[in-house]
Amino acid sequence: MFVGAGMKPSFVVLFLMLGAVVNVRPVQGEASVLYPYGPDQGDQKNPKLDDGTSEQVALAVPFTFYSQEYQSLYVNNNGVISFDSQVSEYTPDPFPLADGRPFVTPYWADVNNVAGGDVFYRETTDPTLLALLTKNINQYFPDVSYTATWAFVATWDHVAYYGTETDKGNTFQAVLTTNTQMSFIILNYKDIQWTTGVASGGDPETGLGGTPAHAGFNSGDDKNFYNIPGSQTEAIINVTQTSNVNVPGRWVFRVDEFKVTGVPTEAPKVANSNDCWL
Template sequence: TRVYYSAHVIPEASSVTFLWVYEPKFISRSDDGSSPRIHLNQPFVYFGQSYSQIYVNHNGHLTFTGPWRSFTPQRFPINGSRDVIAPFWTDIDNRERGQILYKEHRSGHILQQATQDVNQYFPGLNFRAVSVFVATWHEVAYFPETSTEATFQAVLISGGRYSFVLMNYGAIDRTTHSIQIGYDTVHSAHHHSIPFYFGTDADGRVFQQRSNVNVPGRFAFRTDTGTSGCTFDGET
């Protein structure tokens, strides 16, 4: 799995192949915290809404209109009042362990890789990425188990009229916490949940083995329109 990873140091070896970029921004360590408002130079189109800002929340989700502290995952659809992208919504505490990082890319090899990946997963669109926003939770711990680790990532890819979300998974420890993976919209007009991840006693190895695009450890979704279909619907 290619992970669009942003860090200054190379992590311990894992089954994931990291694609390195530099100079990410780090979010302050806290329990149930969030990033400040992050301006997006290229607006991200999310099911008909165009957003020029985003928040990276500690508990494994992204929101657009404000920070969100929620650490208790709910099964999608929520039928709520916010748009949310949840690569790994659970109770996370990185006060002692792990880093949460983000960066928007407007040029370079990250855009080239994103363009290649999207055209592979969604053929026929002649897609070209113009912006890639990467949020990475690197070796963060579950609350209150400070010895645990989970590494995962959300990649928001913009190309004008088209937009996509990739969710990547590295090494993830087993946990008894509930986990929600997927996305939801205001009033749940559009939503998608990866059902075998909601519940307790999640085995971290499963995250590195499953996929909807035949790339173990990765899920890909088109998010500019109402369809959530991908080239491959099977699990690997």
């Protein structure tokens, strides 16, 4: 069952008045697991609002997700891209959620971009990006012949958690791409430093504990869903080291008819930063 956003204690304003550290990194397309993002890419930015969301984004082409076409979406601050309605819930629930709401959760947790970080997004047909997506998808799915004609890029850049008493931030990204026949979603994780906001039982000094973040896909029914290994456990902090395509920090899925390639046989364990599970 979803936890209502209105149930949070109202101490965030006081917290900011008392001198919370606001750490907003310069935004740029980083030469890393992330695809280019930020103002120089023409990205729009979500408002600074705890549990906030973008306006409804009308898509230039339909995007097919679990065999259903969608013409619009929302980029929700709490690490969710949703197709039918906004998602303001801050404590993740395990999938499947048979409430009729289809969405993808790159990193569903209690983000508070008021305390730090930004949420960027753009719809694009930039030839350079499409060429790179085409190359990557054909590499990861060698049995298909794919040429990207459209993409949507959403990036959470060094975002803080609700109730933070630190400058910890998470940087991750979701890229939707289609040729109108096939649809793919790429999830990129560059830097994950926290798993849980205070209102979800997390520690204000560590951002750990409580109900950790969830990464995966929910179709809205009780049958079609996928959970990235480690979701809602302490192991999700290691998602920068895991992959289903042999690229640490990258997970790639065909989602028009949901298919997963190269899924690891084991969920990630919790260990030191030098370990890697692919």
